[in-house]
Amino acid sequence: MNAPILELKGLGVSFGGIRAVDDVSFTVDGTGVTTVIGPNGAGKSTLFNLISGTIRPRSGRVLVDGVERTRIRPHRLRAIGIGRSFQITNLFFELTVRENLRLACQPLETRSRSFLPVRLSKQTAERVEQLLARFSLEENAANLAGELSHGEQRRLEIAVALACGPRLLLLDEPTQGMSHGDTEVATELIRSVAADVAVLLIEHDIGLVMSISDRVIVMHQGRKLADGTPIQVREDPKVQAAYFGHAKP
Amino acid sequence: MRDRLTAAMTASHLMVAVLVVAGIIFAAIGAATGTVFYLRLATEALIFAGLALSVDILLGYNGLLSLGQALYFGLGAYVSGVVLKLVPSFWAAMGATLVAALVVGIVGGIIANRVRGVYFALITFGMAQVISKVVYNTRALGASDGLIGIPIVPVDLGFITIQSNSAAGFFLVTLAVIVILYAVTAYLLDTPFGRVLIALKANDRRVPFLGYAPLPHRLAAYVLAAVIAALSGALYPMLRGFVSPELLFFATSGNAVITVVLGGIGTLVGALYGSILLTVLKSVIGTWTEHHLIVIGVLFMAAVIFLPKGIVGLVRPALSRLVRGEAGK
Numbered sequence: 001m002n003a004p005i006l007e008l009k010g011l012g013v014s015f016g017g018i019r020a021v022d023d024v025s026f027t028v029d030g031t032g033v034t035t036v037i038g039p040n041g042a043g044k045s046t047l048f049n050l051i052s053g054t055i056r057p058r059s060g061r062v063l064v065d066g067v068e069r070t071r072i073r074p075h076r077l078r079a080i081g082i083g084r085s086f087q088i089t090n091l092f093f094e095l096t097v098r099e100n101l102r103l104a105c106q107p108l109e110t111r112s113r114s115f116l117p118v119r120l121s122k123q124t125a126e127r128v129e130q131l132l133a134r135f136s137l138e139e140n141a142a143n144l145a146g147e148l149s150h151g152e153q154r155r156l157e158i159a160v161a162l163a164c165g166p167r168l169l170l171l172d173e174p175t176q177g178m179s180h181g182d183t184e185v186a187t188e189l190i191r192s193v194a195a196d197v198a199v200l201l202i203e204h205d206i207g208l209v210m211s212i213s214d215r216v217i218v219m220h221q222g223r224k225l226a227d228g229t230p231i232q233v234r235e236d237p238k239v240q241a242a243y244f245g246h247a248k249p
Numbered sequence: 250m251r252d253r254l255t256a257a258m259t260a261s262h263l264m265v266a267v268l269v270v271a272g273i274i275f276a277a278i279g280a281a282t283g284t285v286f287y288l289r290l291a292t293e294a295l296i297f298a299g300l301a302l303s304v305d306i307l308l309g310y311n312g313l314l315s316l317g318q319a320l321y322f323g324l325g326a327y328v329s330g331v332v333l334k335l336v337p338s339f340w341a342a343m344g345a346t347l348v349a350a351l352v353v354g355i356v357g358g359i360i361a362n363r364v365r366g367v368y369f370a371l372i373t374f375g376m377a378q379v380i381s382k383v384v385y386n387t388r389a390l391g392a393s394d395g396l397i398g399i400p401i402v403p404v405d406l407g408f409i410t411i412q413s414n415s416a417a418g419f420f421l422v423t424l425a426v427i428v429i430l431y432a433v434t435a436y437l438l439d440t441p442f443g444r445v446l447i448a449l450k451a452n453d454r455r456v457p458f459l460g461y462a463p464l465p466h467r468l469a470a471y472v473l474a475a476v477i478a479a480l481s482g483a484l485y486p487m488l489r490g491f492v493s494p495e496l497l498f499f500a501t502s503g504n505a506v507i508t509v510v511l512g513g514i515g516t517l518v519g520a521l522y523g524s525i526l527l528t529v530l531k532s533v534i535g536t537w538t539e540h541h542l543i544v545i546g547v548l549f550m551a552a553v554i555f556l557p558k559g560i561v562g563l564v565r566p567a568l569s570r571l572v573r574g575e576a577g578k
Binding site: 052073074075076077078079083084086090091092093094095096099102103104106142143144160161164 | 253254441444445447448450451452454455456457458459460461462463
């Protein structure tokens with residue numbers, strides 16, 4: 001019964017003969033931050049797209065709670081407890097901040113309300129306000145998402161992914177393009193989120209990776225190169241070779 | 250505090266209210282002085298405003314340019330015309346049009362919503378062209394002459410019956426129908442369903458990850474637009490007593506797009522003001538020169554460059570702030 005939230009078994013896909021992701025297997029369970037790192041083109045984003053059904057794998061399987069979800073359609077992810085953010089800020093700029101969150105919480109409401117005026121159940125409305133407070137966005141709640149600063153938009157992006165109470169959160173470079181101060185705030189937020197849900201993260205900033213992660217998975221040329229605690233991974237000679245180009249016999 | 254979208258929508262409602270008051274005054278003056286020509290012209294402007302409204306649902310709320318909305322407008326006009334020749338009943342014509350628009354809208358929507366962007370524009374254009382050629386060559390529908398000899402229709406409203414040949418009366422009937430169509434559209438677009446549409450327009454990659462399937466929402470919006478266009482078209486034969494196949498032509502679809510751009514994309518009320526402006530311009534410039542389309546074309550380009558939110562964009566933001574300010578107190 002206690003199958004892990006996410007289990008990848010031999011996942012692989014090729015684009016025009018190049019193996020973007022090649023035989024990758026690992027599991028994610030419980031809470032805490034698992035970070036996927038690797039040089040550009042290592043297949044990190046492709047891996048996310050495979051998990052979330054944007055790309056169909058050529059081989060391998062994706063299991064969620066032990067149930068086969070390999071070819072899931074993206075709009076079903078929510079219902080099985082997976083939220084996702086994007087590398088490029090992917091918000092609804094023409095909607096207000098509150099509306100962005102409300103829209104993300106809306107699937108919690110019953111379907112039959114979709115043609116009634118915009119009203120939220122007290123519970124959902126409270127959840128929206130909680131998220132606004134937690135991500136320090138209250139002051140901007142009635143402004144358009146397009147008017148926020150870049151750091152605020154990235155924060156909103158995480159809040160939107162978290163809105164529907166997922167058990168697994170996929171975050172694709174959440175601190176990309178943030179100022180140093182904003183990055184610190186975001187790191188704190190991600191740590192606090194990871195107390196309750198499993199977070200699978202893609203990140204470039206090695207300093208951040210070492211401070212934020214409970215576990216690090218290193219990808220290189222589509223394959224999983226190493227998997228362990230930040231310290232274990234840092235000291236792995238294979239990882240050092242891939243990152244720093246040391247010659248290896 | 251009210252959110253911006255609801256405030257903007259309230260501002261649109263106020264502008265429609267102004268239009269209704271102006272319309273009633275206009276009808277009273279028209280009836281008193283017996284100026285049939287201008288009342289008929291205004292009625293026609295309102296009918297084409299309904300078509301423009303349907304274009305704005307797709308363009309303003311779905312981000313989809315339809316170049317074939319005349320298909321549904323013409324469908325409404327022909328269905329209404331055929332029904333009226335059999336039974337001269339306003340309600341039978343509107344009912345039959347509604348059913349026909351739902352059926353054709355669902356079929357057309359399934360075809361057109363397979364694609365996005367330029368391809369959507371091309372497919373809607375193509376579908377409208379095919380149907381217009383078929384109708385143009387169908388003897389039973391009057392072929393190139395169109396449907397002629399549509400009788401005068403009594404519009405039975407329960408407490409009063411208005412004849413469709415009464416210029417002021419039918420103008421008010423048309424005004425009522427268009428305002429109802431506007432109200433239904435505005436209501437639906439201000440529900441959670443409407444917000445999903447705006448989200449789809451803004452970012453259709455993200456929406457599925459929030460747990461919404463895009464296609465049912467797009468299809469519903471498309472069918473809504475089809476119904477609005479068809480019900481507006483259904484009024485046309487009552488006004489003119491005939492249906493011309495030209496109603497199905499590209500010029501009709503193109504005019505509706507120009508109307509929305511002039512009036513203000515995504516404002517709904519812009520379709521109404523845009524249509525009135527365009528009709529007035531055509532008629533006024535038409536009395537000076539037969540090349541009025543040149544002027545319309547230049548105006549269209551000027552609107553695209555200088556007024557990206559159309560003529561409504563000049564007024565609505567201020568009105569919207571006012572509405573929000575009041576709510577904030």
